[in-house]
Amino acid sequence: MxxxxxxxxxxxxxxxxxxxxxxxxxxxxxxxxxxxxxxxxxxxxxxxxxxxxxxxxxxxxxxxxxxxxxxxxxxxxxxxxxxxxxxxxxxxxxxxxxxxxxxxxxxxxxxxxxxxxxxxxxxxxxxxxxxxxxxxxxxxxxxxxxxxxxxxxxxxxxxxxxxxxxxxxxxxxxxxxxxxxxxxxxxxxxxxxxxxxxxxxxxxxxxxxxxxxxxxxxxxxxxxxxxxxxxxxxxxxxxxxxxxGGNDAGIVLPDADPAAIAPGLFWGAFNNNGQTCAALKRLYVHESQYEAVCDALVAFASTVVVGDGFNEKSELGPVQNRMQFDKVNQLVRASIEGGSRVLLGGPVDDSNTLFFPITLIATNNPDDPLVHEEQFGPVLPIIPYSDLDAVVAAANNNDNGLGGSVWTNNLESARAVAGRLECGSVWINKHGAIQPNVPFGGVKCxxxxxxxxxxxxxxxxxxxxxxxxxxx
The missing domain is CATH 3.40.605.10 (Aldehyde Dehydrogenase; Chain A, domain 1)
Known part of the structure; x- marks a missing residue:
């Protein structure tokens, strides 16, 4: 002690x-x-x-x-x-x-x-x-x-x-x-x-x-x-x-390579077990790539070891406190009740642990609280879209504006979308990277x-x- x-x-x-x-x-x-x-x-x-x-x-x-x-x-x-x-x-x-x-x-x-x-x-x-x-x-x-x-x-x-x-x-x-x-x-x-x-x-x-x-x-x-x-x-x-607070949105454009971007998407969302203000909190994927990106994320996430921090094999640990654990759990349950599909993980019934499984949720519910609220834990909702203007509007339709990301093989497209996002930092083909020489802060709330x-x-x-x- x-x-x-x-x-x-x-x-x-x-x-x-x-x-x-x-x-x-x-x-x-x-x-x-x-x-x-x-x-x-x-x-x-x-x-x-x-x-x-x-x-x-x-x-x-x-x-x-x-x-x-x-x-x-x-x-x-x-x-x-x-x-x-x-x-x-x-x-x-x-x-x-x-x-x-x-x-x-x-x-x-x-x-x-x-x-x-x-x-x-x-x-x-x-x-x-x-x-x-x-x-x-x-x-x-x-x-x-x-x-x-x-x-x-x-x-x-x-x-x-x-x-x-x-x-x-x-x-x-x-x-x-x-x-x-x-x-x-x-x-x-x-x-x-x-x-x-x-x-x-x-x-x-x-x-x-x-x-x-x-x-x-x-x-x-x-x-x-x-x-x-x-x-x-x-x-x-x-x-x-x-x-x-942040509720950072990532937007995957149709030309992105699902297998290539999966590790970056995962760590952008789950670094520090998702307990990071500028973590990727909601992921919008073009419908042409949706199932492939979901599959690639599930495959990558399944290889990540969650456990005690002093176990040298552990890559992620527990949620830090009971209050946050319960909030994450409640948001996952509410999302499922609203019709979402669990791709990996899911809610936890054990009240004697703070370990929460890596959870990926497929949702297309516009009122899903897991999308609109900051979960601040090891959960990522994945939302399909078809229209670029509509998805940019959805990304901006939030009181928070800390960070955002665009995932694509076309730098010109990335710049165009980045300029439309209402947030303090935008990353291209990565998320949440900060540097001591680069100003960092948010807009809106x-x-x-x-x-x-x-x-x-x-x-x-x-x-x-x-x-x-x-x-x-």
Missing amino acids: YFFNNIAGGQVLSTSERLLVTNPSTLDMAGEAPKASLEQLDQVIAAATAAFPGWSALSDGERQQYCMKVADKLEAHHEELARILTTEQGKPMGAMGSMFEIGGAIAWTRYTASLEVPVDVLQDDANGRVEMHRKPLGVVGSITPWNWPVLIAIWHIIPAIRTGNTVVCKPSPYTPLSTLRMIELMNEVLPAGVVNSITGGDELGGALSGHAAVQKIVFTGSTATGKKVMRSSSETLKRLTLEL SGIGVEFGQEGLLANTNIQVVFLPASA
């Missing part, structure tokens, strides 16, 4: 109550995390506030070097963090699981650290010189989810501290352990108070996002919770970056703002324009 503490101002913040964390593979205890009070949240925010003047006063190069030290520290503890992550989240150590996630966190840290915070000269002539500077905001609050807990925490924390802010990070109560350990490690190389942690009940999230001393909230999670964060932040007019790259970095700053007299 793992037992970690909150860190405030570089010191352990003791709590009398603890959160119990469950291993979703075994349903045994994974460990304990602190259950902090609202008064302790004030202490953590005060520690971040006190650290801000000194941290923001460092040169850009000094903060860059500190972030590189964080990457080195995480790399030295790569396997340790991965083992904690598998224990509490369930994903396999190998494949695209915990070792992959921690490796991604290290790579993202290094890339973000390498970025520059520019001073842009907007004018320099006989009328004067105008410079645009980027200034840190202050304390940034980070609220992270349970699906990619370490990687998403890095996405929040590193751009914030790289630009001179200090951070208070609240991880999900389902998966707090790996994040708490990561922040302990960060505090071994960063000045005290630059990165702080707080774990506890849901009330802490609302208090953090409404706190007057917090200048920005970065939140990754459901749209419903994102709306609550936005409401609680409104009184203090905080800056916000919200990466919210999938969020506000972007992360990654220069745009994501500068989202952690305010603009200050300086007007200077003309040079002599």
Whole structure:
């Protein structure tokens, strides 16, 4: 069992109550995390506030070097963090699981650290010189989810501290352990108070996002919770970056090769057991290719091993928590009741497991909740279409707009369809691939703002324009 503490101002913040964390593979205890009070949240925010003047006063190069030290520290503890992550989240150590996630966190840290915070000269002539500077905001609050807990925490924390802010990070109560350990490690190389942690009940999230001393909230999670964060932040007019729900559509055009695209379709949908905001959540296939694509997906999915994350053969693990498991199960049952056909897998009657089988559903029901709602689990509905205009309209007929994909052998056709999709990212012949140098975010109810790259970095700053007299 793992037992970690909150860190405030570089010191352990003791709590009398603890959160119990469950291993979703075994349903045994994974460990304990602190259950902090609202008064302790004030202490953590005060520690971040006190650290801000000194941290923001460092040169850009000094903060860059500190972030590189964080990457080195995480790399030295790569396997340790991965083992904690598998224990509490369930994903396999190998494949695209915990070792992959921690490796991604290290790579993202290094890339973000390498970025520059520019001073842009907007004018320099006989009328004067105008410079645009980027200034840190202050304390940034980070609220992270349970699906990619370490990687998403890095996405929040590193751009914030790289630009001179200090951070208070609240991880999900389902998966707090790996994040708490990561922040302990960060505090071994960063000045005290630059990165702080707080774990506890849901009330802490609302208090953090409404706190007057917090200048920005970065939140990754459901749209419903994102709306609550936005409401609680409104009184203090905080800056916000919200990466919210997705119900990504993929469109297979008639010229695609079913056997060739099946692996990409599968992993686009089932990476991290489908528990990814930008996973492929609904697949539209031209009627001429429909049965062939269904058959190819069933054949490929049947080879994928689902099991305990510490079994080296496992490629997918369990659903992380009971609430999400039950939602996935209910959506599958509702789809079947509406006339859908189970190609593989299906609902689960056993209430003593969080393992859900890889499930492929053939549906042509326009009211199927499995199509219209984000399932966030190892299930993919496959829908036939005949008319391109109609399927583009169907793909866009959703409140979410995070990602989408087009599958074809014709690049010109792919570009044309991609330009019509209402989403923040479009992939051609793949789905869900993200990069630290490419901005990522959604439209409609999938969020506000972007992360990654220069745009994501500068989202952690305010603009200050300086007007200077003309040079002599």
